[in-house]
Amino acid sequence: MTTSSRIFLQNRALGFVSNEIPLVTRYINLRRENLIITCVGRAFHTYSSDRFQLLSVSPQHDTDITCLAADSYLVYTSCGKQIYAWRRGVELKHTYRGHKSDVKLLFPFAVNLVSIDDSRILKVWDVKTETIHKEIVLNITATAICHPPTYTNKILIGSVEGKLQLWNINTGVMIHEFTGWNCRVTSLEPAPAEDMVAIGLENGKIILYNLKYGINKLSFVQDWGSVTRISFLIKRQLMITGSPKGTIVVWNLEEGKVDSLIIKAHFGSICGLQCLPDEPLFVTSSSDNSLKMWRFDMSDGSASLFKIREGHFKPPVAIRFHGGSGANILSAGNDSSLRVFNTVTEIANKSFGRASYNRKISKKRGNKWADPLIMPPISAFTSETTREKEWDNIIAIHKDIPIVTTWSFNNSKMGEHKLCHERFKKNVSGQKSITATCAFLTHCGNFAVIGYSSGHIDKFNVQSGLHRGTYGKPIAHKFVRGVYVNTLNQIMVSGGSDTFLQFWHFKKLNLLLKLKLDDTVSFFNWHAENSFLAVALDNFDINIIDTDTHIVIRKFNGHLGPLTDITFSPDSRWIVSAAMDLTIRTWDIPSASIIDILKVDTPCVSLTFSPTGNYLATAHADKLGIYLWFNKALYTHISLRPVTEAQTPESLPLTGVNPESIECPIEDESDEYISKKQIDNMITMSTLDEARWQSILNLDTIKNRNKPLQPPKISDTAPFFIPTIASVDFRFDLESALRNDDSNIKSFPETLMQTVFAQQLLKAENLKDYQALFNQLKCMGPSALNYEVRCLSPEAGGTYELMMKFLELLKQVSENNIDFELSQSYLGVFLKHNGCALAQRPDAINILDQISKHNPWEELEKDFFLCLSIVDYMKNN
Structure with a gap:
């Protein structure tokens, strides 16, 4: 049994931003900015608050991260019973072992780390020595933890029972227990005023409580469910709270009322909310796979969306590389949205928005779950780059409706045209269940061919949205499963549930010939630069058709479940297929054999090969991201011998992002890195100037070149020290001074x-x-x-x-x-x-x-x- 694929090596995942674990922020003094850390399953991402750029991705944990915390020096994560401390976001610095149950709360506190597990055990760790300083058995089920400022060595713990307990972690003694409000405490946050703390409850109440006197100073109630997170914007005297319905409430503490609302700020629950110090900004994260920054810049003092990082909040169902550079992946998800993910930098990721029957009205309504104008999810799409500057160049079919939408890659939005024949617009009995099942955008970018479950095949002009003809009299198949037009717009090929592949004249719309297949057609896929057409059949086989000669040139069988997608390699030597049998198989067309089997733990629903041949991108059931796989054949020799079912590899887990794909390490203000003077006794140059x-x-040559061409002239003026003549009268010896006497030159000593x-x-x-x-x-x-x-x-x-x-x-x-x-x-x-x-x-x-x-x-x-x-x-x- 092999343990990995011959050809493909897992690289990283795109589209993951956040999950239900709350975000944390940390200020790095050397960078002079705040860093935002979000959890994405088994790893955590670090973003800069300045450009909202992904700085680093941590190595993969053994299981999903259950808790996240950070201070100025380290990031702390819990994974099951173990706790890890990370430096610079990528370097594992400490590991803390000792809990017998899963850790659910982490709280860095000066040189200590406080952790609480499911068995109500609180441990106080020394961060540097990894030793346990104190161990406390709680009599409550902890849900939240914070440190009230000016309360030395003390932490406040909220519980399921609604009680609060104040503990001294240095002595391990409980200072006081507050009776509480008989409701689960969901959030705790120290208030700007001394002795004050904000308490969020499951029933939607927010209480500003004075710990010193044990009294309620202020009380608020939000109408959108429990209080998930609380944060304070000190300069503006504002308190911001989050709710499970995605609504953010801004409270004015001076006036004791609601200052503003952000309705449906996220599609999911507000899991993380944090105000940035000394700035009118706050960041939020949600289980809808998004991270947003909000800024108080509106004329009425409310906040608006400033920056955003997001992916699909429902799993993608169709992905395709767009363009010849291999940098952009178009992705359609069950959230009715179309997105672009860039393989080079996440800054270039874009959202085209959600498909809507009336885009302008939906845009005015904003980010709402129950918008009746939102169209069903996109089930498949096709795109071309030929005319993307002039008009729409993407057409998408939607689940359970006959309407086909157009999209513009250049304008990054949904197009104005909705392609639908007049016969489907009439409310006729028996037509309500008719849907568009397949579509093809011609290589010239002018025409769209659409197949329907009723057996009709229509041709539309993409620029004008007008109907240009129908194939078949009156229908082409009982149920159309696939359509394809060759590169020169000469032949249109269609397949359906009647086991026939039909070839049509593209312009004249008449039938040319039929080709009998072994079973009914499931779907088509094609190579953009040749005449090969891959046909997936309902019996799990794959046929390769040469559309020029109208014959089946290859047949592949081996999948044990329904096929989900097929893609060609750029040189058209391989086809890669995915099926519900949890395998991704690579077939060699010249030798008509299978050369690789990649088994995954989740079915692949869509895959696409990069035009440059370096990546294979896959989308999987119930996974929000897109997974990239390296093509090892580009940089190493691989064996292309046929494989057998006995050589089926073990299942590979989808681990998200590998640590090798980290973009840049984060400068930490603790222990600056000092470069080595010499690495492994290798040749080391000096740092002197050349x-x-x-x-x-060449020193002698340089001196001769710099020597003056003429000898120095003797000055006619008297020297500074003029010799005298020994006589009674004091006289200068001018003749001796001006005479060139070489008698003073001495020979070189031995x-x-x-x-x-x-x-x-x-x-x-x-x-x-x-x-x-x-x-x-x-x-x-x-x-x-x-x-x-x-x-x-x-x-x-x-x-x-x-x-x-x-x-x-x-x-x-x-x-x-x-x-x-x-x-x-x-x-x-x-x-x-x-x-x-x-x-x-x-x-x-x-x-x-x-x-x-x-x-x-x-x-x-x-x-x-x-x-x-x-x-x-x-x-x-």
Whole structure:
């Protein structure tokens, strides 16, 4: 049994933003901004509040995350009985083990972390040492936790029973128990005033409670269900609360009334709500897979939507790559919306909105669940790029209705036309159950061919929305399952429930011929650049039809359940099919064999191959995201031998986002990263300027080039110190001063004093001493270093012992692979001036031979040439 696919490697998932776990925020001092953290199942996302950009994705947990918390240094997650602390959003820093039940509440508190599990056990952890500081057995079922400001070492716990308990976590003693309100506490939040805390209850009450005196200061009631979250905007004296129905209520604390409402801010419950400090902003998250930022900028003081990150709030049912770049994936979901997900950056994700019978009226009504104008979910769609700048280039069929809608990719919205024949607009008995079952947009972008459950096939003009003809007299099939038009708009192919594939003249609308198949047609798929048509049959087989010769060229069978989707590879050598038997199979068309089986834990309902061939995108039942798979055949050799059912792999879990796909790490203000001086004893260059070592070898040439062309002229003026003549009268010797007397020039002495560097070099014994001397050479300029090297020879006052010591210094440095270019340059200067003298000494030749044998540059050069040859080979192919 194999454990993975031969061809496809799971990469990441698109479209996941948030779930029912509340968001948390943390302020990073180095970035000067707040970071927003949301949970997406087994991982958590980190967004910047400035651009709302996805900064990082955490590694996958073993199971779904059950709780999320954060402080300025770490992000804390609970997964079952274990607690993890993450640094920079991607690096696992600590693991806390000790709970015997699942953890349901986390609360960072200074240097401690407070956790509560399902068995009512409260543990206080030391964050750094991962040890348990205190363990407390509660007599209530905790639901919320907070720390009242100025209450040192104390936390307040809300419960299912409606009671509140104030605990000192340092001593493990309960300070006080508040009787409560006999209603489940759903939210706790410290208020801006001292001793005050806001308490949200399940019955919709919000109570501002004074802990010191035990009295209610203010009380509010919201009409949209229980209070899910509470947050305070201190500068404006506002309190913001969330509800299960997606409504946000803004309360004016000074006047004690509702300040404003945001009706249906989310399609789901408001799970997370947090005001950003010192800014008129707050962020919300919901179980509808969205994250929104709101800003108080309206003329009446209310908030409006500022930024948004969202995906489908109901699972997608159809996905297709759009365009030739392979960067955009069109996705239609059960939420009646059409979206674009970008494989490069999530900033380019767009929503085309929800399909509506009257888009203008629906837009005025806003974000509402029960909008009667919202159309049924899109079941399938097709798109072209040929005319997307001129008119609509996407047509979509909807579940249980005969109306086909048009959409514009260029304008990112639903089009004005709704394609429907007049026969279906009349309220005739027996026509209410007729639906559009398939559609095709021609490659020129001008015509749409639509098949219906009644057996009719109609042709429409996309630009005008007008009907241009009907295939069949009066119907083409009993039940149309698929339609296709070839690239040149010559042949239209249709298939239905009568086991026949029919070929029609596209313009004249007349039938050309019929092709008998083994079973009824389920659906079609095609390759955009050739005449291959893939036909899925109800007996789980796949037939490949050549529409030019009108014959079946390949038959594939092996699926054990109904087929859900088929896609061609860009070179049309493979077809990839998905079925309800939990497998995704890859078939090789030339060899007519199956070459890969990918088994997943959730059925794949739609799949599409990237036009560039690097990705396979899949959508799965009850999954809100789109999963991307790498095509390993692009960068490694894979075996394309046929596989058998005995080689069916184990089921692969859909893990969302792999840690390798992280966009960028988050700078944390704790323990800045310091780069290593050397990595695994590899070649390390110095950080000196190139002029400090490149000019050493050619120093004499540089000096000769910079020498003045004419000798300096002797000044006619008297020197500053004028000699005198020995006589009774005081007179200056002007003639002697102006005379060019070379008698003061002395000959070079036979013996010179050794330099300080040479004296230290003689005393050097170990690597540490040699490294210190080499650091001295690094601080010297080219002229000073050249002088030191010249002074090592006996002709310049040095000794053979000094030259051998210098060779030993270069040997020690080169073996450590540090300052590679400097050591090579120094060796070149040394051999230039002293090479002839060293050639007569065997011990010097031995050291030079050892230095030449240790040449790591040759290994690095081989790696460079290997990479260059691979790049050239890929360019040529």
